[in-house]
Amino acid sequence: MKFTIIAVGKIKEKYLIQGIKEYQKRIIPYAKLEIKEVKDTPLPSKLHTEEVNKVKREEEERIRTYISSKDYLIILDPNGNQLTSKDFAKKLDKLSLHGTSNITLVIGGTLGLSEKLKQEADLLLSFSKFTFPHQLMRLILVEQIYRALKINRNEPYHY
Ligand SMILES: C[S@@+](CC[C@H](N)C(=O)[O-])C[C@H]1O[C@@H](n2cnc3c(N)ncnc32)[C@H](O)[C@@H]1O
Numbered sequence: 001m002k003f004t005i006i007a008v009g010k011i012k013e014k015y016l017i018q019g020i021k022e023y024q025k026r027i028i029p030y031a032k033l034e035i036k037e038v039k040d041t042p043l044p045s046k047l048h049t050e051e052v053n054k055v056k057r058e059e060e061e062r063i064r065t066y067i068s069s070k071d072y073l074i075i076l077d078p079n080g081n082q083l084t085s086k087d088f089a090k091k092l093d094k095l096s097l098h099g100t101s102n103i104t105l106v107i108g109g110t111l112g113l114s115e116k117l118k119q120e121a122d123l124l125l126s127f128s129k130f131t132f133p134h135q136l137m138r139l140i141l142v143e144q145i146y147r148a149l150k151i152n153r154n155e156p157y158h159y
Pocket residue numbers: 075076077078079106107108109110111112113125126127128129130131132133134137
């Protein structure tokens with residue numbers, strides 16, 4: 001299975017960089033994982049709908065350069081569908097059984113993702129109704145991918 005995480009913006013915090021690297025290392029024996037970081041658009045001083053939409057549109061364009069129509073597209077959004085870790089593992093297992101082994105996961109920037117992009121998702125995934133910073137979301141996501149892979153192998157981790 002191959003996972004591609006497309007994420008808007010850089011990770012600045014050292015503890016998050018270390019945490020993400022740790023899970024990337026743990027995932028290596030089970031699956032391929034690539035992280036494509038796309039530039040975030042600097043936030044304008046005024047955040048009216050028009051300015052917000054412009055930022056989202058620009059970031060969407062950069063995200064699209066890494067999306068392949070052949071991949072299963074999971075877009076992370078607080079208002080998406082909530083799954084348990086076991087359900088997520090089952091979902092990945094089913095996709096793999098049906099021959100879908102390229103999974104693309106998208107994390108938005110500070111203002112989130114465009115509606116247009118969200119509508120194209122095969123799965124709109126929420127990790128709870130709370131909003132997390134995009135940098136922390138990347139760490140949570142790699143941990144949950146690792147957890148799902150362990151669950152599917154029936155290996156101890158998911159207590
Ligand atoms: C700071 S949040 C953006 C907040 C923005 N108001 C929104 O509603 O999307 C940055 C990105 O992190 C991801 N994210 C944050 N919290 C999430 C959650 N609870 N579930 C899924 N994704 C989340 C989403 O991809 C989001 O675009």
